[in-house]
Amino acid sequence: MTFPPIADYAFLSDCEVSTLIAPDGAVEWLCLPRPDAPSVFGALLDRAAGSFRFAPANTAVPQQRRYLPGTMALETTWHTATGWLTVTDVLVLGPVDELRRGESRRSPGDAMSAHTLLRIATCFDGRVELDLSCFPLFDYGRVQGQWAYDGPGFTRTTVTAADITLTLNSSIPLGLMGARSYGRQTLAAGESAFAALSWGDQITADLDEALSQLRFTESFWRGWISMASFPDHRYRPYIERSALALKGLSYAPTGAIMAAATTSLPETPGGQRNWDYRFTWIRDTAFMLRALHSLGLDWEAFEYFAFIIDAVSEADPAIPWSLQIMYGIGGERDLTEHTLDHLSGYRDSRPVRTGNGAFDQHQHDVWGMLLDAVEEHLRGGGQVAPGIWARLCMLVDTAIERSGEPDQGIWEMRGAPQHFVASKVMCWVAVDRGIRIARGRGDSDRADRWQAAADRLKTDICTRGVDSRGVFTQHYDTTELDASLLLLPLMGLLPPDDPRVRATVLAIAEELTEQGLVLRYRVDRTEDGLSGEEGTFSICTFWLVSALAEIGEVDAASALFEKMLSFAGPLLLYAEEIEASTGQHLGNFPQAFTHLALIDAAHRLIAAERSTRRRDP
Known part of the structure; x- marks a missing residue:
């Protein structure tokens, strides 16, 4: 597999961890529990070192990618042979005040109680087959975990390795194959699906909560950028x-x-x-x-x-x-x-x-x-x-x-x-x-x-x-x-x-x-x-x-x-x-x-x- 150009990666952050997402919708860089820790998804440095794709099946090149204005929420638009789909990706955050209450400076060993990489897909024309493939490889690709179902149904799975527990919750039924959790579902116009990968003590329960978390995260970034002063200039x-x-x-x-x-x-x-x-x-x-x-x-x-x-x-x-x-x-x-x-x-x-x-x-x-x-x-x-x-x-x-x-x-x-x-x-x-x-x-x-x-x-x-x-x-x-x-x-x-x-x-x-x-x-x-x-x-x-x-x-x-x-x-x-x-x-x-x-x-x-x-x- 070829590597995308470096400048084509998208960068997401919750001011405590960060991730890079390739144009094809794959998360190729995520290090836990800190951004200087070993990678969980490391395909950026080796195509076999783990990735997490949430995008249309059989379609690699998006029609358009952008950050929602004033945010670090990434919106990717796909045109497939059968329809149109958008995927919005964020590392979840709350309102801006939560990082400005004097509680942000903590011992570096302390982690926030919850982190979530949230991915929401919406079909807005035709029908699109959505593909989910979550393949974490811990410690820079050296340690393979084993997924297991968590709770009733087949929409929540967990994997633990290298002292890190990941929980994947989705509106899509999930299958398990060793170190990979996967799913596929066709969305019709007006339908949405989500996938939330969490590490910590908070799990995104359903689509309504996922949409609420997205709105909160957008609010955080727009609230933060509104505090800055920018020149009224083309730059x-x-x-x-x-x-x-x-x-x-x-x-x-x-x-x-x-x-x-x-x-x-x-x-x-x-x-x-x-x-x-x-x-x-x-x-x-x-x-x-x-x-x-x-x-x-x-x-x-x-x-x-x-x-x-x-x-x-x-x-x-x-x-x-x-x-x-x-x-x-x-x-x-x-x-x-x-x-x-x-x-x-x-x-x-x-x-x-x-x-x-x-x-x-x-x-x-x-x-x-x-x-x-x-x-x-x-x-x-x-x-x-x-x-x-x-x-x-x-x-x-x-x-x-x-x-x-x-x-x-x-x-x-x-x-x-x-x-x-x-x-x-x-x-x-x-x-x-x-x-x-x-x-x-x-x-x-x-x-x-x-x-x-x-x-x-x-x-x-x-x-x-x-x-x-x-x-x-x-x-x-x-x-x-x-x-x-x-x-x-x-x-x-x-x-x-x-x-x-x-x-x-x-x-x-x-x-x-x-x-x-x-x-x-x-x-x-x-x-x-x-x-x-x-x-x-x-x-x-x-x-x-x-x-x-x-x-x-x-x-x-x-x-x-x-x-x-x-x-x-x-x-x-x-x-x-x-x-x-x-x-x-x-x-x-x-x-x-x-x-x-x-x-x-x-x-x-x-x-x-x-x-x-x-x-x-």
């Missing part, structure tokens, strides 16, 4: 879907937001650049807070910041590297990488990995990203307790002390450490933001001491990190470019109109792109410790949009942004990368930092366009 649909994707990637018990919902979707099909992204990166924090606050989603921003501060609080200030670059969504620190050699991988892309071997790398950008996030939190109306401020001061001092040492860089290079310019810039950001916060707290002595260090670091970067043509380079002692340098006009080391900043942005746009889309760096010229190739990085292309807008190249920024929007998936979702020659999405999906970069680029571009119109009406 709004993309910004709104990005906001929903970020919310869907959140983990309500702790406030964490995953980098992506998947593991090991390849940067090159058939290649080895396959990583587990079901964790939270400190690097994403400032960008995440900026995106959430810009949309008025302050509650989500505060929850996420609280998770990050919890992680910082557990770090040992006497050990500089005890602040990790990433954490598990429950705050876990040990993210040891393993390979699942029994899985063939998406389109034969091996190895399939769990955990992430970069979790204990030394990356100097982490201090700057964190301090920038703290300042963003304060601008958004938050506060920082005295004890946390004391720890942050130690981290600023660490950034000063370690800024002269090489590191693995923002892209988590697995080669030899280098003096990466972006890492130096983020060390400067740590000191600069520390100075601002210190002055705001009346700590002028500390701010003055840090200012001297910031000035020395800035001089070093501008002396050793610039080549003969006045362009900032990937690291000291090279002339290679790096897309992380697009952060220069966004982070404030130099003003956007500085000739070196402008030259760097334009050089990247000209020399580090494929068909206008931005590469992280030239793989064939960079010792990153990895084999194979990769696509263009969507976050970097959106960074270029932002950088072009900041340096006054508004027309170029607008054209590039429109081009990126044309590459959006059918459901307006983005993976990590895009193969420029085909438009194919690559890497894990949906990717949080792509969507938050889209939000930031849209706001910067809209502001730049309005400023231009005011100057030149």
Whole structure:
């Protein structure tokens, strides 16, 4: 069986678990009891690793797929030889207030009392034969369960394996065949059927209850999206879907937001650049807070910041590297990488990995990203307790002390450490933001001491990190470019109109792109410790949009942004990368930092366009 394109998957979430549904109506990715746990349906990474299809028999290609407006409810419309059918899929949620009553942050070991993947089919013309096939394989496809009937009749079955109990209840009579529960029924126009797969203590009893749960879930998402503030602009649909994707990637018990919902979707099909992204990166924090606050989603921003501060609080200030670059969504620190050699991988892309071997790398950008996030939190109306401020001061001092040492860089290079310019810039950001916060707290002595260090670091970067043509380079002692340098006009080391900043942005746009889309760096010229190739990085292309807008190249920024929007998936979702020659999405999906970069680029571009119109009406 062939794999669908990555961008064609639909993403559903109840803010505690998530799932991906293929265009043919099969659930191909669901991990329980958490999104970073082993899969129950894993066909995304091996066609024999379990799936759950609820769709017309003998019809694979839908006529249309969409999210119901303002929700994460997926509606798929099918045209068969005998009639028309819609299937609506949701991970059930209640009214929006239930996640905003102060009860959402719980111990990561606690699960919600009930989870349900609800699927409702309705025939609205002719007659359609509906097929149900639920084939879970637990522990990434290694453990097979045995279904059994539960209660009178033949419409409820259960299976237990790997300490997880699934209950499948349906209006369709179910048959059992080993690890598979299945059913088939013909629906006439106006008739509906449902299938509800639950784990927990709540079972969907009948069709009326299923329809009620669907309405509640739609109400949740529409209630949540109504709390956000979106620009009245043609970009709004993309910004709104990005906001929903970020919310869907959140983990309500702790406030964490995953980098992506998947593991090991390849940067090159058939290649080895396959990583587990079901964790939270400190690097994403400032960008995440900026995106959430810009949309008025302050509650989500505060929850996420609280998770990050919890992680910082557990770090040992006497050990500089005890602040990790990433954490598990429950705050876990040990993210040891393993390979699942029994899985063939998406389109034969091996190895399939769990955990992430970069979790204990030394990356100097982490201090700057964190301090920038703290300042963003304060601008958004938050506060920082005295004890946390004391720890942050130690981290600023660490950034000063370690800024002269090489590191693995923002892209988590697995080669030899280098003096990466972006890492130096983020060390400067740590000191600069520390100075601002210190002055705001009346700590002028500390701010003055840090200012001297910031000035020395800035001089070093501008002396050793610039080549003969006045362009900032990937690291000291090279002339290679790096897309992380697009952060220069966004982070404030130099003003956007500085000739070196402008030259760097334009050089990247000209020399580090494929068909206008931005590469992280030239793989064939960079010792990153990895084999194979990769696509263009969507976050970097959106960074270029932002950088072009900041340096006054508004027309170029607008054209590039429109081009990126044309590459959006059918459901307006983005993976990590895009193969420029085909438009194919690559890497894990949906990717949080792509969507938050889209939000930031849209706001910067809209502001730049309005400023231009005011100057030149």
